[in-house]
Amino acid sequence: MARKKLIINLLAILAFLITFPxxxxxxxxxxxxxxxxxxxxxxxxxxxxxxxxxxxxxxxxxxxxxxxxxxxxxxxxxxxxxxxxxxxxxxxxxxxxxxxxxxxxxxxxxxxxxxxxxxxxxxxxxxxxxxxxxxxxxxxxxxxxxxxxxxxxxxxxxxxxxxxxxxxxxxxxxxxxxxxxxxxxxxxxxxxxxxxxxSVPMPIGNEVYASLLELSKSTPLLIDDPSEVQLRTECHDPYFNVEVSGGKSIGGVIPLRFSLRGGMSADSAYAVLSEAVRERETYQFRFTVIPLEKSLMIANPDVTAHIAIERLPKLSVLGGNAEEIRIEPGAEWHDSFLWSPASEPGYVEIDLNPHFTDVDSGKKPRALFVLESTDTADGEYDFTATYNGLPVSKENPIVVTPEGKHMLRITFNTDANQGKRYFRLVPVTSQDLGMINGVPVNHLEELPMRTSYDECWNTLKTICFWLGVTILAGLLLWFVVLRPLLYPTIAAGSITITGPDSYYRQKKIKGARKVVFTSRRCSQGFFSQFFTGRIIYEIAPYFNPELTIVHASRKRIRFDRPKGWSIFPSSTLSRNSEANLINETSGEKFDITLS
CATH class of the missing domain: 3.40.50.410 (von Willebrand factor, type A domain)
Known part of the structure; x- marks a missing residue:
């Protein structure tokens, strides 16, 4: 029992370690x-x-x-x-x-x-x-x-x-x-x-966010094309210029570089822009992304840039990516089978891994999220969710703070819908934060997630199934291929035997693998007959030593190594032919006819 618990615990630890976004x-x-x-x-x-x-x-x-x-x-x-x-x-x-x-x-x-x-x-x-x-x-x-x-x-x-x-x-x-x-x-x-x-237009992100104090950093803008697309920008803002770093998108991302015009310093820009952004929190302007290849078209080429003129407190969760997060591997569950119990309900677990940056001392930043399923109706969820072991719901949202653990677990009901499953973390409110995953808190709509849930076979059931398949394959191989080669059956219909003292026998031998004439009492076991074929025994005191008939070819039979017997004209007998046998010890004579 102790060993079984140890194995279960090791498997659980392994499952946790290999679950990742x-x-x-x-x-x-x-x-x-x-x-x-x-x-x-x-x-x-x-x-x-x-x-x-x-x-x-x-x-x-x-x-x-x-x-x-x-x-x-x-x-x-x-x-x-x-x-x-x-x-x-x-x-x-x-x-x-x-x-x-x-x-x-x-x-x-x-x-x-x-x-x-x-x-x-x-x-x-x-x-x-x-x-x-x-x-x-x-x-x-x-x-x-x-x-x-x-x-x-x-x-x-x-x-x-x-x-x-x-x-x-x-x-x-x-x-x-x-x-x-x-x-x-x-x-x-x-x-x-x-x-x-x-000609399919390529959509790109509608908005992009940057900071006046971090203009040296590359700012990503998503484009719905994984290939390299040659691009340029057109910007008429009096303070900022926008360029595509390297002049092309890479892997579905347009790397943008913002800069101040005319050699303006960040301090000078702050003085000029502070009045303009007093109510909106960010300085906003529009620019256009243009493909260099004329055959390509961008669906929404005009992009709104939001430039924060002060260093905003930021939160990064789940790696700071706003794209879909795929949690792998997905959850699995198996039912009981024979003496093997059912597994614990399947679940996936992911560390939100929050990072707070540029937060002023004395502040207590936090963000509240609600977990929603996008493939089941609200109120009909077939799963439960916990955050650090505590249930979460719309009434009890996920509270992300700098302290403590941040483990989100989604546990599926045993009868939950199988296949791909879709979720999203929806921000409810925040405190002392300006941006989450590179997006202003008031503009972030959701953080999508994808995983899977499947009902799989019990391990014992799987072993039994494949053991059964192996046995069945072995039986088919034996009965269809190997047994006919190793133990061929007699194709002739019957034999007639006459001998001394009015001895007379007629036996049907078709389908038997051999016929044994012996003076001893013999019988064939069930498994021998099942796996190797039927043996016909003819018991009489005359047959000492034993005499055995086996398949020769097509409608022919032969006497298998007949020691102590003389056979004329041949030890191989064709259909409708006759052979004479003499027991070399007793001198008794027999006639055998194959029909």
Whole structure:
């Protein structure tokens, strides 16, 4: 028992040690709404549209974890096709386009509103979602431009982490009412499709924060493109200039460098700007980020810079990263099996690891956070959370201070939803703090987190399963391959034996592995018969020494090493042939016929 407890404790310690946060961009989701109506073919854009779809997916498949959903439509949305980025590299486009051709031959109408609803419903708010609508014209047969515009407007006011791209295929038109709805939505764009490529605008961060006293530090601005993008900035502020360090983004980050114009010192700038920022706390101005390659486009090129003119007290939690935090490994739980008990409820644990800097002496900085689940309804959580061992909720938020431990544990119910799980730390209030994770406290919305929960097999169950699989594989190998080679069975039907004293026997021998003529009492055990095959014994006083018949080939048998017996004409006997046997000790004669 002591040894068992020691092993359990060691495993628990190991699980704690290897649980760690990984900082990564949010998962990507790409949804394509593809028009499969006759007008696409009549407009000569059917083939180019399919090429654009295939090439766009291929380009986005470099992200192996990205999710792809294709929704063809006509009279209504048809069957969705789903795969991830890893599968996208080898996706069977021939089959997909064959299905699309079939939909086109049967579609009579273009119902855009219905497919927009399907695409919006399929979007996952926990992922960065791009929705592409590829169509050649207006809705019809009950669907109207007004309905399409209303659906876009409704979505625009309620969605989270999603963008809509209305793809302008070559030769296609767009209704003015729909265009107006797209133009009025900050997260919707009209994009071109030329030479089989969809021009997708790259979004960047809307705001960036820096300090007048720390202008020498590089300030990161996120861009939704992991590749290197050549960029420049355009800034007309009278006091500050902004440049892209190195002239390019790296790994989804634009490194910005702020500087004062005209050789102005920080003290001089402070004197000038202190009056301007008295009410807003920071000096604000706008600048524009511009890609050098003309084929690229930034969705929101205008960025607002916030420059704090005083050193603000700062809090950094979870490594100071504002991107999604992936907690690995995820939580697991297994049920009881036979005498092996169920495991403790699965949990993940992470150290918030807060760092307070630039805090004046005598101040007592702290920040309050609420943990929310973004994949389950409020009030229906299938987990419990503790902070330093104490339960947390909206009524009991997480209080982060410079003292003590800062361990957040999320424990899942045994029947919790399995798979990826999404959470976020939402700041409630703070004291004596100016910035959290590089963002002013009044601008920080959330710190997203992702982990997983899975119900796995009991260790004993796993051992028993694989032991069973191994045994079954061994049995199949034995009975299908090895036993026929090592213990072949007799294919002939029966033998007839006549001998002295009116001795006469007829025995069916087909399927037996051998026939033994002996004067001793013999029997075959169950396991011997099961694993090696049936042995037929013929017991009579005449058969001393023993005589054994085994399989020879096809319909033939042979006498196996017949010591003490003379056999004529041969020790191998074919079907419908006869052999004469003489016992060399007693001189008794036998005739055997194979039939």
């Amino acid at each position: 990984v900082f990564a961009a949010k998962e990507k989701q790409n949804i394509y709404l593809f028009d499969c109506t006759r007008s696409m073919e009549r407009s000569d854009i059917w083939a180019p549209a399919k090429t654009a779809l295939q090439q766009s997916v291929g380009r986005q498949s470099s992200d192996s974890e990205a999710e792809f959903i294709l929704i063809p439509f006509g009279n209504s949305p048809y069957r969705q096709v789903s795969f991830n980025g890893a599968e996208g590299q080898s996706h069977n486009w021939e089959k997909t386009f064959k299905d699309f051709d079939g939909y086109m031959n049967s579609a009579s109408y273009t119902h855009i509103t219905d497919v927009l609803k399907a695409g919006f419903a399929a979007s996952n708010p926990n992922k960065d979602t791009d929705i592409f609508l590829l169509t050649d014209g207006d809705p019809n047969s009950g669907d109207t431009p007004a309905k399409v515009a209303a659906e876009i407007t409704r979505w625009c006011g309620s969605h989270r982490n999603a963008r809509l791209f209305y793809v302008l295929l070559k030769g296609a038109s767009i209704n003015p009412e729909i265009k107006q709805a797209v133009d009025q939505c900050d997260d919707a764009w009209l994009v071109d499709c030329t030479d089989g490529l969809i």
